[in-house]
Amino acid sequence: xxxxxxxxxxxxxxxxxxxxxxxxxxxxxxxxxxxxxxxxxxxxxxxxxxxxxxxxxxxxxxxxxxxxxxxxxxxxxxxxxxxxxxxxxxxxxxxxxxxxxxxxxxxxxxxxxxxxxxxxxxxxxxxxxxxxxxxxxxxxxxxxxxxxxxxxxxxxxxxxxxxxxxxxxxxxxxxxxxxxxxxxxxxxxxxxxxxxxxxxxxxxxxxxxxxxxxxxxxxxxxxxxxxxxxxxxxxxxxxxxxxxxxxxxxxxxxxxxxxxxxxxxxxxxxxxxxxxxxxxxxxxxxxxxxxxxxxxxxxxxxxxxxxxxxxxxxxxxxxxxxxxxxxxxxxxxxxxxxxxxxxxxxxxxxxxxxxxxxxxxxxxxxxxxxxxxxxxxxxxxxxxxxxxxxxxxxxxxxxxxxxxxxxxxxxxxxxxxxxxxxxxxxxxxxxxxxxxxxxxxxxxxxxxxxxxxxxxxxxxxxxxxxxxxxxxxxxxxxxxxxxxxxxxxxxxxxxxxxxxxxxxxxxxxxxxxxxxxxxxxxxxxxxxxxxxxxxxxxxxxxxxxxxxxxxxxxxxxxxxxxxxxxxxxxxxxxxxxxxxxxxxxxxxxxxxxxxxxxxxxxxxxxxxxxxxxxxxxxxxxxxxxxxxxxxxxxxxxxxxxxxxxxxxxxxxxxxxxxxxxxxxxxxxxxxxxxxxxxxxxxxxxxxxxxxxxxxxxxxxxxxxxxxxxxxxxxxxxxxxxxxxxxxxxxxxxxxxxxxxxxxxxxxxxxxxxxxxxxxxxxxxxxxxxxxxxxxxxxxxxxxxxxxxxxxxxxxxxxxxxxxxxxxxxxxxxxxxxxxxxxxxxxxxxxxxxxxxxxxxxxxxxxxxxxxxxxxxxxxxxxxxxxxxxxxxxxxxxx
DNA sequence: ACTGGCACGC
DNA sequence: GACGTACGTGCCAGTG
Numbered sequence: 001x002x003x004x005x006x007x008x009x010x011x012x013x014x015x016x017x018x019x020x021x022x023x024x025x026x027x028x029x030x031x032x033x034x035x036x037x038x039x040x041x042x043x044x045x046x047x048x049x050x051x052x053x054x055x056x057x058x059x060x061x062x063x064x065x066x067x068x069x070x071x072x073x074x075x076x077x078x079x080x081x082x083x084x085x086x087x088x089x090x091x092x093x094x095x096x097x098x099x100x101x102x103x104x105x106x107x108x109x110x111x112x113x114x115x116x117x118x119x120x121x122x123x124x125x126x127x128x129x130x131x132x133x134x135x136x137x138x139x140x141x142x143x144x145x146x147x148x149x150x151x152x153x154x155x156x157x158x159x160x161x162x163x164x165x166x167x168x169x170x171x172x173x174x175x176x177x178x179x180x181x182x183x184x185x186x187x188x189x190x191x192x193x194x195x196x197x198x199x200x201x202x203x204x205x206x207x208x209x210x211x212x213x214x215x216x217x218x219x220x221x222x223x224x225x226x227x228x229x230x231x232x233x234x235x236x237x238x239x240x241x242x243x244x245x246x247x248x249x250x251x252x253x254x255x256x257x258x259x260x261x262x263x264x265x266x267x268x269x270x271x272x273x274x275x276x277x278x279x280x281x282x283x284x285x286x287x288x289x290x291x292x293x294x295x296x297x298x299x300x301x302x303x304x305x306x307x308x309x310x311x312x313x314x315x316x317x318x319x320x321x322x323x324x325x326x327x328x329x330x331x332x333x334x335x336x337x338x339x340x341x342x343x344x345x346x347x348x349x350x351x352x353x354x355x356x357x358x359x360x361x362x363x364x365x366x367x368x369x370x371x372x373x374x375x376x377x378x379x380x381x382x383x384x385x386x387x388x389x390x391x392x393x394x395x396x397x398x399x400x401x402x403x404x405x406x407x408x409x410x411x412x413x414x415x416x417x418x419x420x421x422x423x424x425x426x427x428x429x430x431x432x433x434x435x436x437x438x439x440x441x442x443x444x445x446x447x448x449x450x451x452x453x454x455x456x457x458x459x460x461x462x463x464x465x466x467x468x469x470x471x472x473x474x475x476x477x478x479x480x481x482x483x484x485x486x487x488x489x490x491x492x493x494x495x496x497x498x499x500x501x502x503x504x505x506x507x508x509x510x511x512x513x514x515x516x517x518x519x520x521x522x523x524x525x526x527x528x529x530x531x532x533x534x535x536x537x538x539x540x541x542x543x544x545x546x547x548x549x550x551x552x553x554x555x556x557x558x559x560x561x562x563x564x565x566x567x568x569x570x571x572x573x574x575x576x577x578x579x580x581x582x583x584x585x586x587x588x589x590x591x592x593x594x595x596x597x598x599x600x601x602x603x604x605x606x607x608x609x610x611x612x613x614x615x616x617x618x619x620x621x622x623x624x625x626x627x628x629x630x631x632x633x634x635x636x637x638x639x640x641x642x643x644x645x646x647x648x649x650x651x652x653x654x655x656x657x658x659x660x661x662x663x664x665x666x667x668x669x670x671x672x673x674x675x676x677x678x679x680x681x682x683x684x685x686x687x688x689x690x691x692x693x694x695x696x697x698x699x700x701x702x703x704x705x706x707x708x709x710x711x712x713x714x715x716x717x718x719x720x721x722x723x724x725x726x727x728x729x730x731x732x733x734x735x736x737x738x739x740x741x742x743x744x745x746x747x748x749x750x751x752x753x754x755x756x757x758x759x760x761x762x763x764x765x766x767x768x769x770x771x772x773x774x775x776x777x778x779x780x781x782x783x784x785x786x787x788x789x790x791x792x793x794x795x796x797x798x799x800x801x802x803x804x805x806x807x808x809x810x811x812x813x814x815x816x817x818x819x820x821x822x823x824x825x826x827x828x829x830x831x832x833x834x835x836x837x838x839x840x841x842x843x844x845x846x847x848x849x850x851x852x853x854x855x856x857x858x859x860x861x862x863x864x865x866x867x868x869x870x871x872x873x874x875x876x877x878x
Numbered sequence: 879a880c881t882g883g884c885a886c887g888c
Numbered sequence: 889g890a891c892g893t894a895c896g897t898g899c900c901a902g903t904g
Contacts, residue, residue, distance in 0.1 A: 199880080200904095223904065434879080532901055533883055552883070554902095559884065584885055587899055613895065617888085624897045627887035635886080660888095716888085716894035725893095784891055795894065799888095831888045831895095 005053035005121050005256065006045055007114045009132035010102060013038055014091060016133035016150045018084045020776055021763065032276050033779075034087045035094060039273075041131070041150075041157075042098065043284050048421075049129055054261040055117065055254075056095055056102040057110035058088075065107050066243055073189060073243060081781055090276070097272045098264040101254070108250050111136060115246035118145050124256065131157070136180065136244055141165050141173040158417065167429065170202040178211040181241035190243055191236040195229045211241055299422075303338075303345040303450045305442070309356035315341040319371040319460070321412075321453035322378045325431060325439070328622060329377045330491070330598075330605050334385070336445055338453035345454055347446035354385050366390040371460045373397050373412055373452065376484040376610065380492050396456045398480045399463045401611035402472055406774060410611060412452045419459055424451040475769050475804075480610065483807050486814045486826065487608045487618075494603030495625070495827045496645035496837075498873075499594065505637065506590040509582055516579045523572040530579060533558045546570060581634065589629065589638045596623050603645065608829070615796055616771045616803040617831055626830045628874075642874035644837040652824070652843065652870040653877040654850040655833030658683050659802045659864065660715040663768070666860040667797055670747025677862035684708040690744035691737065710741050714748075717795025719787065752794050759793035767800035768858065769808075805864070806832060809857035816853050822846065835874065843870060 017037025045051070066073045095102050105113055111134070118128045118140050126144075130137055133150040141147050141160050148157040165173050182201040184192020196204075204221070208214040214221065215234060221227050230237070273281055306313065318341040326332025337353045339346045353359045362368050363382065371394040372378055382389045400407065400415050409415075413426045430448045431437050439445065467473040521527045524544070528535045537556035540546045549565050550557040560577060567573045596604055606625045608618045620626040628642075629635025644651055656662075661683055665673035676686045688699045688707035699707075706727060713723045724734035742749040756778070759765050764774040773796045777789035810829060817824055824838035824846050834854070838846050847868055854866040869877045 203904095226904085529901075531899090534901075554882065557883085580885075584899080588886070588897090592898070609896095615895070617895070619896055621897065624887085627885090627897065629886060631887080713894090719893050721893060782891075783889090784893065788893060791894075799894080833888095 003052040003124075003126040003256075004049060004129065005055075005117070005126050005259070006049050006051040006129045006131065006261075007117055008042075008045075008054075008056040009110045009114060009130070009134060009137065010038075010056040010058040010091065011110050012133040013041060013131065013150065014084065014087065017041070018081075018087070019780070020150075021779075030090075030276075031083045031087060032090065032278075034084055035090045035276060036278060036281075038091055039094060039278060039281060042094075042100075043281065045129075045131060046098075051129070051261050053121075053126070053256050053259045054100050055113075055259045056091075056100060057113040057117075058102060058104040059109045060104040060106050063107070064109055065247075066109075070239060070243055094272060094276075097268045100261060100264075101259045103252075103254060105250060105252060108247065112247040112250045113252055115140055115248040116250045116252045119248040120252075120256070121145075126256070129159075136176075136185075136246065138165060138169075139173065139176040139180075139244075139246055141176075164423070167426070171205050175205045175210065177241055177245050178205055178214075180244040181211050181237050182214075184236075184240055185244070188243075190240045191233070192240050193229055193233040193237050195226065200226065211237060301345060301447065301451060301454065303347055303446060305446050306346050306348045307352060309348060309353065309359045311358050311362070313339065313343070313346060313358075314362050314368060315343060316367070317341060317369050317371075319453045319457035320378070321373060321449050321456060322381060323445070323449040323452070324377070324381060325427075325437065328607070329381045330384070330607070332381070334381055335439060336449050338446070338449040340450065340453040340457040345450045347450050349442075354387065360387055363387050363389050369393045371396070371456050373456050375481070376488040376491075376608075379485060379488040383488070383492055392481065392485070394456075394460050394464070395476075395481060395484065396459060396463065397611055398484060399467060399476055402476055402480060402771070403463070403466055403470070404772070404774060405611075405614050405616070412455050415459070416455045419462065420455060422455070424448075424455065470770070470772065472770050472772070475771060479769060479804065479807055479811070482811050484610055486810055487610060489814075490826050490828065491605050491607055493825055493827070494598065494601065494605040494645075495835075496601075496603050496643050497593065497597050498641045498643045499597055499602060501641040502590055502594055502638075505641070506586065506594075509586045509590060513579060513582055513586060516575055516582070520572060520575050520579065523570075523575070530576070531583065536576070540566075540572075544570065544572075581632065585629065585635055585638065589635070593623055593638075593641070601645075606828070613803075614773055614792075616767060616800040616807075618803075618829060620828075625828055636875060639875035640873045643872065646837075646839070648840050649837050650840055650843060650870045650872060651827075651874045651877045652836045652838050652846055652850070652868065653833055653874075654836075654854055654866050654868045656802075656806065656854065657865040657867055659805065659832050660798050661711060662860060662862045662864060663801045663805070664714065664748065664751075664798050665862045667768075667801065668745075668747045668751035669861065670745045670751070673745055673748065674862050677865075680863075680865070684711060687711055687741065687744075691740045706737065710737050713738070714741070715795070715798060717791040717799075719791060755797065756790050756793050759789070765793050765796050767797050767804050769801070769804040771800050771804060773800065802832065805857050806834070806854075809854045810834065812857060813850065813853045816849055820845070820849065822849070835877070838870075 014034045018034035021033040021037050092102060103113060114130055114137065118130060121128045122144065128145040130140055130145070130147040132147065135149060137147050138160055141162055143162060146159050146161050148159045150157055162173055171179060179201045182193050182196045182204065183198060184190045204214050208217050214230065218227060218230060221230065270282060318339050321338040323335040324332045325335060334350045336350055337348045339348065348359070364387065368391045370391050372392055373395065374397040375392045375395045379389050396412070396415065397410060400410055411427065413424045416422050416424055425448065430440055430444065464473065467476055517530055520530060524539050528539060530536060534555055536558045540558065541548050541556045546566055546569055548556055549562045560580065563573050563577050593604065598605060604623065604625070606620045607622055608620055610618055612619050629638050642651065662677055665677055676683060684704050684707045685696060685699050687710060688703040689696055691707055691710065692703050709723060709727050712726070720731050720735040720738060723737065724731045727734065742752070755765060759775050759778045763776065764772045766772050773792065775789040775793055777785040778793060780786045780789065806829065810826065813834065814826060822842055822845065824836050824842055826834060826836050828835040834850070850868060851866050855864045857864065871877045
């Protein structure tokens, strides 16, 4: 058996753990969060790697040989916070309890120690695994040397083998140094070549292999600016290379004999855990000997390509993966279908599956349980083919999102790497990307799709378990999963569009835009591209010499805010503003919508993304029907083009009135706010009365406007800066408004304070229905990051609970419409409103049903109020 | 193909 | 006291 040596970058892991975890302290008031994180990581490694040798390397002292090369090395870096530095001795204590050696070497960093030892190990034919949070270490990757980098948090790692590194970075391990030399590293104050980021560096290295190669062929490098930059910063680049190169010949004076790992004494470890207050880890020690996790990385899988679907293929507990390249499932082709169950792994070609009555019968049988990835997509895609999928009980896509909405790699290979520690190829590797995308040979395709289904099958129990642990299973089973079915129906049904109306409006706009454009050119004295902020900026601020109000990264700002401030300086302003407004309508809403009208039925089929937002809201794409204009009359007319799909039908809208503030009243339990809603007061007027300490009759429209902005700020979690911007007042004044608001509603103040504390302690906040949002930055020492996390902590339960409520209402409404045998159809959800279409003769009943369902979706300490309206177009439903 | 500026909704 | 400051989607210009 080959020996396996695990080398841990102690400093890096501790830093990661410190910043990833809330600042916990034990009962003695000693901070332990970093040690805790380090320990969980350590336990995981011991279980999984079963190392024969182990060492934790630390950085020594303040200066290293690198400072001789470059005195600015690691300059500008913030001092290690004392809350962290005091944890270093604890970790060393921990290591000695585990009987793991640690080591540091004067003048060298942990990297160098690890580099040197991994080289020694190589010559002794040992396998090496390096654990760090520092991407620099990737340069050590080679055959038999794997580097595991911490991802989010600490126990989540991504293991780089040479092939994985190449696939992920686009370069070979030996080119990592060159890449770093080009890119630089602000956190270590390594200069690199300015203007060269990851993309450019990779491109250059793919072409010229090494830094030296690039400079030898500098003449051929494309891009004038790039060439200049490279030339100017040649010295920096080479010095950077020297700095980032890990030394593999340091005078390390330990041998592998010294770092043999033979296990630890449970008693000692348990004692220390108790002392540190790591109660939750105690059982991990006792269970130590019993756990056996097999690792099957890139193991071949056995699958059958089915050419005749038979009933005994299915078990009633099957994972099904429907593969489709185009993420626009309304138009994409189904590439094939994989089924995995306890009997085996199967692949069925699309036409065989769809042509099979047995397949169809199974798919439509509610009793046959199915585990999916993205049920909505699958349901819609199959519905197009006349198959009505039923019996979905698990959706890996939705559940992964529920477990952590911040995770944005929700594709199956990524999920598998995170949760299952098994690798499978990414879609890009199988299908290619962009113009080069193509469908592979049947056996390759089958293998890929089956792997996905297999992962769904394998992870179903584990993920369900995690949901239950978090008390989130109900959120999945009772809310998100049934909702996905309803959303699928809405998408499939679509919204009817009056194309002629859009075309007509487009014609009109075209003329007005042309006229406006000419007027602007006349006033400017020349023609230019009015759609280019850059060119407009030059005209306004260079040619016309108007005062510069605000700059952007790349030049002058020409935003509406700026142009409005210049209104009285020049008559050109209103024309530009109007041009912008109309241009937006033309390009996004007229042309944009026309482009996505389904030729077959004149309907638009948006898609709702149910697994994207951090708060639990939905989003809508292709097109986005959640941002159709309403504020300005001109834009609002776009809504005239959204019409019922049948004659004598109407568009019906039901919208929650002030749902977020009502939710706030409920969660905060603020008596005054609750009373205001119980008495059905105008909430902005009420807020104005309290903030300005006046009677109802004395509230001026301006006071109400300001109060409204404050409420807006509360709902969306904006800062004093944000409020000052929206009201055009100073930050101080904005801050004062917020203070006065909180004085007026003490229950709200208490909530805001409590929720931040709770977030600090738990690391996350939750909504009414137990949706979570993790807030790692809540303990950050960076004021901005921390403030942002604090506002998020206050806001997410409000916005997220409102999202929960309307989702619940949608499920209830769909059921009710069905139960009552009504014809009305849900069309859209726009965060606090539901849009339906219905026959005229159903309006009275629909009104009762919608109001009843929406107002009673949940019971809060305040009533939920719903307004409704209807008319021949969406425009009229106001 | 990617980034930045801008603008629309909640 | 400053680092940038609700969440989304999509359009255009500009660059490579």
